[in-house]
């Protein structure tokens with residue numbers, strides 16, 4: 001706005017403004033231009049990497065124009081914006097998504113073919129942007145897609161990790177972690193060397209009193225690290241709207257090195273300072289649903305939160321509005337408790353730097369923030385030691401104590417003589433050492449708190465946050481069931497199915513923008529041609545996965561077999577151990593059969609994939625067992641096609657795009673009450689696969705939508721879990737006899753040294769079976785038998801699949817984002833037609 005071109009010269013700009021490709025020729029011209037000029041290559045040395053680079057740059061040019069226009073439009077319209085603060089954005093690849101959202105994939109396909117390349121190979125060249133662990137990070141990515149597709153003025157804020165989630169290699173059956181250096185060439189980011197914020201750490205607090213007696217705190221001394229913005233355009237689908245994801249990178253505040261140290265010969269320490277600063281955004285912590293309390297992690301959190309808030313506040317201040325209007329212009333969503341310090345930082349800015357009274361400031365803070373809780377697992381609830389916060393952020397600790405004091409005083413007024421409740425809800429846990437409970441701070445500083453599926457939202461209201469419901473009333477706690485973007489998870493991952501659906505519901509631009517239109521499919525459920533085409537699409541997807549398995553593992557799997565898939569982070573609560581124990585049981589049964597009997601058994605391929613946190617010993621044991629079973633079963637000549645066990649290495653977003661469309665059955669079998677929502681369950685059903693699952697997370701709402709007859713539910717209910725656990729410890733609990741057989745086989749060395757798997761067995765037999773594997777084992781096996789019988793009736797199976805897909809409209813992340821917008825953020829879309837970008841003088 002400041003460097004606006006004067007009116008008389010704008011003519012020249014408008015005349016020369018770039019727009020989209022006008023057909024294939026222009027696309028080709030752009031690719032060749034980028035190869036020859038940007039990359040300085042030619043047709044004599046243009047490999048697939050170069051072709052990927054040039055294609056991406058050609059598309060990027062298009063995105064950038066709409067991106068700039070969108071930002072201008074939002075600035076001029078001066079409406080409320082949403083800021084989605086997330087430490088994780090598991091974006092996957094960008095090129096395919098850009099082509100589809102912009103709508104020129106066909107142009108690119110034939111253009112690339114003219115130039116001598118296959119579009120599939122070009123797409124494969126891109127590294128995944130894997131800046132997340134699992135569901136939470138992918139949810140953030142789906143939300144960005146929906147926010148842009150629905151024209152909401154929204155920004156994402158995150159960290160630009162130099163290393164994303166590690167790459168997993170399987171060596172001798174064990175997980176080995178390899179660093180993911182993904183940035184060698186990333187055309188999708190724009191460094192903004194002019195957008196920097198200096199972030200302070202450590203130091204001390206000084207208080208001054210002015211003539212009127214007003215006390216002001218000053219945070220002084222300590223270290224400074226510079227945050228540099230990197231912007232990533234987020235194109236909406238079938239709209240020109242292109243939002244911004246701003247990722248912060250850390251660097252030394254003093255420039256490249258400390259020249260004084262350098263000149264005085266202390267070269268090493270000047271480089272060390274620089275490296276220390278860069279460490280902050282160097283690596284994503286690889287833990288899913290686990291809080292480790294490491295100092296560097298807290299530094300990451302404050303670095304990112306402080307830079308983002310500075311940016312948001314700077315943007316607001318340009319509007320010259322009074323502070324009380326801040327919540328009318330700004331909604332900030334906290335994705336889990338990771339950004340909770342933003343609450344404290346905004347309060348600090350308002351009282352220490354802007355001079356507002358505590359109460360006025362706090363009112364603004366509460367009206368600005370909303371918090372999403374993603375777990376009830378105690379080991380995942382963030383706590384920071386008071387000592388660490390004091391050391392790193394001395395002023396913030398004081399503010400946290402004040403927030404807590406005023407909060408507890410208000411609780412005391414409402415619940416006099418109730419000492420118990422005060423200690424239960426205190427933001428400071430009076431333990432040794434004292435801890436700051438981040439979830440409580442997030443609740444107190446927000447005006448809405450949401451869970452991510454109905455069961456989960458009920459659980460947080462009645463268990464971990466029960467007292468807060470009593471204090472604030474029930475309206476503060478809402479449910480927004482998670483969703484997924486159908487653009488990536490149907491259209492991009494499964495073009496065959498998307499095209500087939502389009503023939504029945506009227507074009508992708510319709511149902512990909514309103515997924516409830518899928519319900520029209522139900523009219524075609526008995527149409528023989530449609531059913532046949534449906535089955536062909538599934539088979540082709542299975543063939544594609546079979547080919548992938550062949551090239552990556554060497555094993556041949558039969559695409560006619562039932563593909564039974566469990567891909568997700570490896571976790572005891574997700575119970576991959578239940579699955580692999582079930583597989584072993586099946587194997588033992590097959591071994592006991594005659595060859596004739598075996599021939600009648602419906603063939604199955606059990607497919608696993610997922611990463612274990614590097615320090616999670618039990619999860620690594622599970623991976624090792626799966627791989628050991630795989631080796632034995634797949635090489636057993638008695639078994640043949642009846643059973644194959646596959647572990648797919650390095651599961652990530654791009655692999656999910658191959659795996660999900662190929663599944664017949666997917667497993668979502670967490671101990672009831674532990675999986676907050678799950679989102680891959682939605683992806684699998686949307687792609688025409690059925691689910692075997694527990695009554696947990698979003699499985700319950702999937703059942704409500706698609707009908708009980710279309711899902712294979714089993715196992716104990718969340719409400720019974722506590723009693724069952726109690727019984728393990730105090731009752732006479734016996735391991736399930738089927739499971740005993742499995743353990744005996746492991747003990748006898750069938751899958752290698754028992755020693756390697758003893759921990760998994762002991763967890764069930766000797767340590768209280770916390771995840772109820774034994775309690776659910778029988779019901780799991782019975783339900784798997786039912787699956788076999790159902791799959792044998794292919795006609796009925798296909799009916800179930802088509803019916804389920806037709807009823808999945810609810811699970812679009814568009815529905816989800818509209819719910820957030822209405823219930824929590826109070827923001828409206830800004831339609832591109834209201835382009836007032838030519839307003840004079842601005």
Ligand code: CR6
Nearest residue numbers: 135136374375452675676677678679
């Ligand atoms: N691990 C939940 O466990 C949920 C996602 C997104 C998780 C999972 O059930 O679908 O969040 N929780 O809401 C956390 O990361 C804390 C996850 O991905």
